[in-house]
Amino acid sequence: MYRFLQVALLGLFVIGCSLSAFSxxxxxxxxxxxxxxxxxxTAVASVVDGDILIVEHSNTPYNVAEVIxxxxxxxxxxxxxxxxxxxxxxxxxxxxxxxxNVTSVDVLLSGLTISxxxxxxxxxxxxxxxxxxxxxxxxxxxxxxxxxxQCFIEGDIATxxxxxxxxxxxxxxxxxxxxxxxxxxxVEMTVSSSGLILNNVFFxxxxxxxxxxxxxxxxxxxxxxxxINSTSITASNNYAELAFLVNYQASNNIAYTDTMxxxxxxxxxxxxxxxxxxxxxGEGLEFGSFPYVLSGIPPxxxxxxxxxxxxxxxxxxxxxxxxxxxx
Amino acid sequence: xxxxxxxxxxxxxxxxxxEAADLLVNLNPTSGADFNNAQSAIDAANTGDIIxxxxxxxxxxxxxxxxxxxxxxxxxxxxxxxxxxxLETAGLGNYEESFxxxxxxxxxxxxxxxxxxxxxxxxxxxxxxxxNITLESDYINGLxxxxxxxxxxxxxxIESQLAEAPAVVLESSLSGHxxxxxxxxYIGTPSEGAIILSAPNTNGAEFNHCNFANGNxxxxxxxxxxxxxxxxxxxxxxxxxxxxxxxxxxxxxxLVDPLGNPQDGSxxxxxxxxxxxLATEIFAANGEGDLQWELQVTSPALNAGDDGQNIGMYxxxxxxxxxxxxxxxxxxxxxxxxxxxxxxxxxxxxxVVFSPSGNEISLIQWTVIPDDLFVGVQDYTTFIPSDLxxxxxxxxxxxxxxxxxxxxNAIDNAGLESGFQFIPFQxxxxxxxxxxxxxxxxxxxxxxxxxxxxxxxxxxxxNFEGAITFPTLITGGPTVGQNTLFVRVTDANSGVxxxxxxxxxxxxxxxxxDCCDIDGDGFIGSSDFLNFLQFFSQQISGCENGDFNLxxxxxxxxxxxFLTFYGTSV
Numbered sequence: 001m002y003r004f005l006q007v008a009l010l011g012l013f014v015i016g017c018s019l020s021a022f023s024x025x026x027x028x029x030x031x032x033x034x035x036x037x038x039x040x041x042t043a044v045a046s047v048v049d050g051d052i053l054i055v056e057h058s059n060t061p062y063n064v065a066e067v068i069x070x071x072x073x074x075x076x077x078x079x080x081x082x083x084x085x086x087x088x089x090x091x092x093x094x095x096x097x098x099x100x101n102v103t104s105v106d107v108l109l110s111g112l113t114i115s116x117x118x119x120x121x122x123x124x125x126x127x128x129x130x131x132x133x134x135x136x137x138x139x140x141x142x143x144x145x146x147x148x149x150q151c152f153i154e155g156d157i158a159t160x161x162x163x164x165x166x167x168x169x170x171x172x173x174x175x176x177x178x179x180x181x182x183x184x185x186x187v188e189m190t191v192s193s194s195g196l197i198l199n200n201v202f203f204x205x206x207x208x209x210x211x212x213x214x215x216x217x218x219x220x221x222x223x224x225x226x227x228i229n230s231t232s233i234t235a236s237n238n239y240a241e242l243a244f245l246v247n248y249q250a251s252n253n254i255a256y257t258d259t260m261x262x263x264x265x266x267x268x269x270x271x272x273x274x275x276x277x278x279x280x281x282g283e284g285l286e287f288g289s290f291p292y293v294l295s296g297i298p299p300x301x302x303x304x305x306x307x308x309x310x311x312x313x314x315x316x317x318x319x320x321x322x323x324x325x326x327x
Numbered sequence: 328x329x330x331x332x333x334x335x336x337x338x339x340x341x342x343x344x345x346e347a348a349d350l351l352v353n354l355n356p357t358s359g360a361d362f363n364n365a366q367s368a369i370d371a372a373n374t375g376d377i378i379x380x381x382x383x384x385x386x387x388x389x390x391x392x393x394x395x396x397x398x399x400x401x402x403x404x405x406x407x408x409x410x411x412x413x414l415e416t417a418g419l420g421n422y423e424e425s426f427x428x429x430x431x432x433x434x435x436x437x438x439x440x441x442x443x444x445x446x447x448x449x450x451x452x453x454x455x456x457x458x459n460i461t462l463e464s465d466y467i468n469g470l471x472x473x474x475x476x477x478x479x480x481x482x483x484x485i486e487s488q489l490a491e492a493p494a495v496v497l498e499s500s501l502s503g504h505x506x507x508x509x510x511x512x513y514i515g516t517p518s519e520g521a522i523i524l525s526a527p528n529t530n531g532a533e534f535n536h537c538n539f540a541n542g543n544x545x546x547x548x549x550x551x552x553x554x555x556x557x558x559x560x561x562x563x564x565x566x567x568x569x570x571x572x573x574x575x576x577x578x579x580x581x582l583v584d585p586l587g588n589p590q591d592g593s594x595x596x597x598x599x600x601x602x603x604x605l606a607t608e609i610f611a612a613n614g615e616g617d618l619q620w621e622l623q624v625t626s627p628a629l630n631a632g633d634d635g636q637n638i639g640m641y642x643x644x645x646x647x648x649x650x651x652x653x654x655x656x657x658x659x660x661x662x663x664x665x666x667x668x669x670x671x672x673x674x675x676x677x678x679v680v681f682s683p684s685g686n687e688i689s690l691i692q693w694t695v696i697p698d699d700l701f702v703g704v705q706d707y708t709t710f711i712p713s714d715l716x717x718x719x720x721x722x723x724x725x726x727x728x729x730x731x732x733x734x735x736n737a738i739d740n741a742g743l744e745s746g747f748q749f750i751p752f753q754x755x756x757x758x759x760x761x762x763x764x765x766x767x768x769x770x771x772x773x774x775x776x777x778x779x780x781x782x783x784x785x786x787x788x789x790n791f792e793g794a795i796t797f798p799t800l801i802t803g804g805p806t807v808g809q810n811t812l813f814v815r816v817t818d819a820n821s822g823v824x825x826x827x828x829x830x831x832x833x834x835x836x837x838x839x840x841d842c843c844d845i846d847g848d849g850f851i852g853s854s855d856f857l858n859f860l861q862f863f864s865q866q867i868s869g870c871e872n873g874d875f876n877l878x879x880x881x882x883x884x885x886x887x888x889f890l891t892f893y894g895t896s897v
Contacts, residue, residue, distance in 0.1 A: 025777040034774040144663040166663040166677035194677040194719040212719035301816045301824040308829040316796035325762025325789040
């Protein structure tokens with residue numbers, strides 16, 4: 001009898017695991033065609049933990065007011081700057097979100113264009129996103145284990161504002177603060193934050209305020225670390241400007257030169273790739289565990305060429321189609 | 328494991344482990360501790376060993392909410408050390424407490440445990456059946472001394488949760504029990520009539536520099552001095568004595584011996600130094616938990632004891648210390664780390680360490696314990712030395728095994744070391760799957776939901792380029808006229824891409840585009856369009872008459888078909 005109970009319990013456990021692993025995928029499309037949802041708020045309100053939302057190509061944002069992501073879900077988008085790079089998507093419209101606030105643990109956001117992103121939960125991954133407003137982590141509650149990777153962050157205020165986030169992993173991102181205000185921060189952390197800052201490109205004025213970080217394999221172009229207000233930094237193997245090297249040159253940090261980036265490239269993000277002559281040391285976006293992905297294409301398959309016939313009949317409808325798997 | 332590890336550490340001069348007789352207990356099976364069960368540690372211990380009952384960090388996969396170390400029986404002269412209590416109110420700065428101390432449900436000291444100590448622990452019930460037991464800086468819900476002599480209770484916070492269950496029961500008829508610098512009280516309101524001390528059978532127990540709160544004392548023949556009795560009265564005072572105490576309500580017994588002979592053996596043989604004062608005059612009332620009993624700067628308790636110290640548990644020498652942090656050694660009050668390592672840097676570890684002694688935390692040291700193998704690798708440690716440090720440690724992954732445990736501790740500038748914190752790590756070796764394409768999913772006009780459409784399988788590869796003819800003669804297929812074809816692609820990893828669509832004209836069976844070349848010149852152009860308009864709105868049949876969709880009327884449906892082929896040669 002005991003053996004039977006063991007087997008039965010094991011069976012129930014397996015069934016339970018299978019059920020919990022089952023996720024349903026839903027489309028979000030606001031262009032007027034048939035889809036599961038037409039706006040982000042309704043989609044998030046309707047799904048359950050474990051589900052996946054695929055936000056599709058459109059010229060219209062999927063939300064205006066802030067949407068709270070309060071479930072353990074995954075949201076995939078289309079990527080961004082789709083016309084700039086080869087073989088991205090046949091439809092070059094992108095999935096544009098207004099402001100969002102992630103309040104649930106275990107959320108993955110990938111391939112989205114977001115105006116303002118707030119992360120206020122543990123174990124959140126934001127990847128391959130175009131942030132053109134602000135990115136704030138832990139502004140409403142202390143959080144930990146937040147990962148921001150492979151993102152293109154360019155706005156008028158600090159690209160990353162970590163209010164209270166311990167062990168943030170910030171890797172393979174492009175960060176540019178476009179503000180012309182003197183003293184504008186590219187990254188701004190508070191003393192209660194900490195984390196890894198690896199393989200990023202920090203671009204433009206002015207500086208980064210960092211606390212409790214390991215700073216490695218990054219490229220600093222016309223930007224440095226605010227050494228007056230920053231605390232507890234271990235910096236090594238970074239390409240950087242002179243102002244940076246004055247403070248950290250002893251730790252294998254190397255002088256930056258504009259010739260190491262492909263700044264003349266047409267592509268808005270490919271121009272920040274490290275040119276081959278400078279790749280031996282492993283600094284820059286395309287190194288590390290999560291190399292930057294051009295246009296932020298998410299890890300789902302993509303149709304990058306589509307030409308459908310205008311008419312069909314009982315014999316079918318012909319389409320010439322080109323597709324890529326993505327990882 | 329510790330015996331094998333010890334020579335490595337000594338060889339490297341890293342005295343992380345001061346004694347092989349320190350046994351670590353942690354409920355998390357991946358913690359790397361010596362035991363996951365406290366009773367097993369007790370059973371395995373030898374006389375003089377120290378057993379550390381570790382707290383659970385909130386960041387582990389383990390849910391510490393209902394965790395406990397169970398019921399324990401101690402029959403050896405050992406020391407059991409916990410992690411403190413009331414940590415969230417201990418005034419350790421603005422850092423969120425991330426450790427959950429794990430309670431002992433019950434602990435019983437039996438024959439053989441003479442000389443044993445319980446320190447810094449949370450124990451819901453403590454029962455003593457032998458002599459010479461020491462309770463030091465513990466949080467206890469109920470203490471019962473059944474037999475034995477010479478129990479020493481110091482710096483403890485003993486708090487009954489039930490009005491009918493005294494916080495302390497003294498049943499033993501043997502003497503020598505001493506309570507000092509401790510709190511004994513009831514968590515509820517005084518009006519519930521709780522008994523917080525029941526000692527009618529014991530002679531000669533001493534209560535010195537204690538706080539009693541929210542209940543009555545059945546004192547028997549025991550001695551209470553230098554104590555604050557908050558909202559409590561005295562009963563069963565037999566041969567006992569009350570000297571140099573502060574009362575906040577009338578204790579019923581006569582505080583001052585009417586004969587003027589203190590401690591003369593009379594029924595009310597009390598010292599005239601006892602006082603009745605207002606509670607608002609005693610306490611600072613600026614905290615919660617044990618901090619609520621701190622004295623205000625004008626308190627009548629200040630320096631009023633018979634030894635010149637403050638009356639009550641908070642004194643200048645040997646004082647009760649909040650949260651049981653009566654060790655001078657540093658303590659980790661926050662530890663955050665990633666459960667699964669995905670970058671080249673193995674582990675970002677965020678820590679907050681506090682030094683109760685006020686010494687400056689000067690060094691964080693760590694080692695790796697992967698199956699008894701010591702590995703030293705490059706690390707990056709940053710913090711500003713202070714008595715409360717927030718720092719960060721990250722470790723290069725290259726030399727590390729796929730999984731293991733990191734032991735970390737802190738040292739202050741007096742050389743005092745914290746206890747160990749154990750951090751399990753695991754590299755994420757999950758391969759990134761090749762995104763082999765699997766099929767096209769398609770449907771017409773209305774999305775049946777992802778996974779519910781029609782499928783055309785394609786050869787598994789990372790790329791596909793070619794012409795696909797999507798069938799139309801299917802359930803849910805197009806109807807004559809304008810339709811929308813939706814297509815999305817799936818891969819073998821359950822990935823589904825965005826959905827593409829295009830509008831098209833579905834032509835009736837047998838329809839020949841040559842019909843649109845009404846003037847027969849081999850090209851479908853403007854002259855054909857003018858001819859088509861002549862048929863428009865007429866109820867006539869036949870392709871040659873502009874009824875391209877063969878529905879018996881020439882209307883916009885036919886116009887859309889015409890426009891589909893407009894500008895083409897036939």
